[in-house]
Amino acid sequence: MPTYVYRAMTKSGLIVRNKIESPSRQNLLKNLKDNGLIPIDVQQIRYVGKEKKRAKKNITNIEEIMKNVNTANIAKNKPKQLTTKEKINLYFAKTEKITTRDIMIFTQNFYLLKKANFNNIHALDTIIQSTENVSFRGVLEDILAGIEAGENIYTTMEYYSNIFPYIYINMIKVGELSGSLTTSLEQAVKYLDESDALTRKLRSILVPNIIQFVLLLVMLLVGTLVAIPTIQGIFDELGTEEELPAITLWFADVVDTMIAYWYIPVIMIAIITGAIVFYINTLKGKYNFHYFKYKMPIFGELIFALDFSRFLRAMLLNLKNGMRIQDSIEVSKNVVKNYVMLSMIETSINNMLTGSSWIEPFEESGLANPMITEMLKIGMQTDLAEMMEKLVEYMQIDIDNIMEKIMKVLPQVVYAIVGVVLIFFVLVVLVPCIQVYMGNFLFSAYGV
Numbered sequence: 001m002p003t004y005v006y007r008a009m010t011k012s013g014l015i016v017r018n019k020i021e022s023p024s025r026q027n028l029l030k031n032l033k034d035n036g037l038i039p040i041d042v043q044q045i046r047y048v049g050k051e052k053k054r055a056k057k058n059i060t061n062i063e064e065i066m067k068n069v070n071t072a073n074i075a076k077n078k079p080k081q082l083t084t085k086e087k088i089n090l091y092f093a094k095t096e097k098i099t100t101r102d103i104m105i106f107t108q109n110f111y112l113l114k115k116a117n118f119n120n121i122h123a124l125d126t127i128i129q130s131t132e133n134v135s136f137r138g139v140l141e142d143i144l145a146g147i148e149a150g151e152n153i154y155t156t157m158e159y160y161s162n163i164f165p166y167i168y169i170n171m172i173k174v175g176e177l178s179g180s181l182t183t184s185l186e187q188a189v190k191y192l193d194e195s196d197a198l199t200r201k202l203r204s205i206l207v208p209n210i211i212q213f214v215l216l217l218v219m220l221l222v223g224t225l226v227a228i229p230t231i232q233g234i235f236d237e238l239g240t241e242e243e244l245p246a247i248t249l250w251f252a253d254v255v256d257t258m259i260a261y262w263y264i265p266v267i268m269i270a271i272i273t274g275a276i277v278f279y280i281n282t283l284k285g286k287y288n289f290h291y292f293k294y295k296m297p298i299f300g301e302l303i304f305a306l307d308f309s310r311f312l313r314a315m316l317l318n319l320k321n322g323m324r325i326q327d328s329i330e331v332s333k334n335v336v337k338n339y340v341m342l343s344m345i346e347t348s349i350n351n352m353l354t355g356s357s358w359i360e361p362f363e364e365s366g367l368a369n370p371m372i373t374e375m376l377k378i379g380m381q382t383d384l385a386e387m388m389e390k391l392v393e394y395m396q397i398d399i400d401n402i403m404e405k406i407m408k409v410l411p412q413v414v415y416a417i418v419g420v421v422l423i424f425f426v427l428v429v430l431v432p433c434i435q436v437y438m439g440n441f442l443f444s445a446y447g448v
Contacts (some may be wrong), residue, residue, distance in 0.1 A: 348362070
């Protein structure tokens with residue numbers, strides 16, 4: 001049975017937190033309300049371990065069906081035996097990896113069919129017939145079976161959380177719960193397109209420079225281990241008074257020491273890495289790590305803007321469908337995974353329960369742009385949905401500006417790092433090589 005950690009408020013305003021087993025999240029929410037508790041946050045505990053190949057959620061595997069088939073009745077109509085080539089092709093088709101592109105194509109097709117007033121079953125059935133990836137087709141068939149059994153789309157997607165991104169699943173969830181699946185699919189398409197575009201831009205900048213950086217490091221180590229001892233051997237053999245540069249000798253000693261006592265840096269790195277991972281997996285560590293994401297150089301402002309914009313888009317979608325502000329915030333928080341943002345949202349919900357401003361936590365955090373919080377305040381006094389629509393447009397322009405700044409700054413930072421390594425390589429390896437090439441050490445060797 002799944003285990004959940006919940007936070008709830010009593011009628012007297014006391015916040016309680018507990019861990020409990022429940023058949024489902026909905027069942028736990030109902031029990032909390034029946035016992036006079038107002039749910040604030042309910043999270044399922046996920047146990048991390050070696051992931052096993054899971055069976056489909058709503059479809060019985062053909063192997064299970066065949067166990068109960070009376071093979072005597074079909075013995076006369078044996079299927080055609082597959083050739084080795086056909087078996088290999090079938091194996092690779094069944095184990096084909098599901099890529100982000102597969103999800104993007106599915107989302108775009110689903111959105112277009114929903115926009116054309118297809119119902120969910122008809123739309124999915126149409127998409128399945130044109131899906132070439134056999135593995136992904138099986139997942140979509142499972143989702144279709146779930147819909148035919150009365151389930152929501154997002155419940156089956158949650159089962160395949162290793163395929164569908166967390167944010168993506170919760171966008172679909174918001175759309176289904178608010179009755180605006182078509183709009184949510186449109187947002188999901190934009191989210192996937194923007195994520196893919198950002199990934200490609202960063203890859204085009206980082207990958208060539210990372211390769212260059214790694215090659216320089218390899219050349220530095222190889223030069224230190226091979227070229228420097230060779231040059232020192234020439235100097236010693238000829239008896240010259242010339243010496244290698246001090247920085248070269250120092251770096252060679254460092255490399256020799258690290259090779260001789262390799263296990264010390266390895267153990268130190270393992271301990272530091274283990275300590276960081278352990279700390280990040282604690283509640284406080286995860287919160288601090290997520291806060292660092294929002295404050296980190298270059299990318300911090302962008303990460304916060306994307307999360308906040310996504311939350312406001314989901315909230316706007318719910319408000320347009322007639323939800324109360326409190327219910328809208330409660331549903332919309334599912335599109336956010338960052339603990340800092342979630343804590344602000346939870347505080348916002350608590351403020352509404354106590355009659356305070358729900359905008360105040362975002363304002364006091366110091367992370368939100370003052371322009372954003374002021375627009376929200378004006379929206380509360382006029383028409384919140386209309387103001388939030390303008391705010392979302394403003395935030396998109398702001399995100400584009402931040403992206404443009406990052407694309408200008410990031411190459412300079414990467415070039416600076418590669419440049420430092422290159423200068424170090426020249427001082428440590430190339431300068432001694434130039435000394436040998438110039439041949440000045442020969443004059444000293446022959447007493448000239």
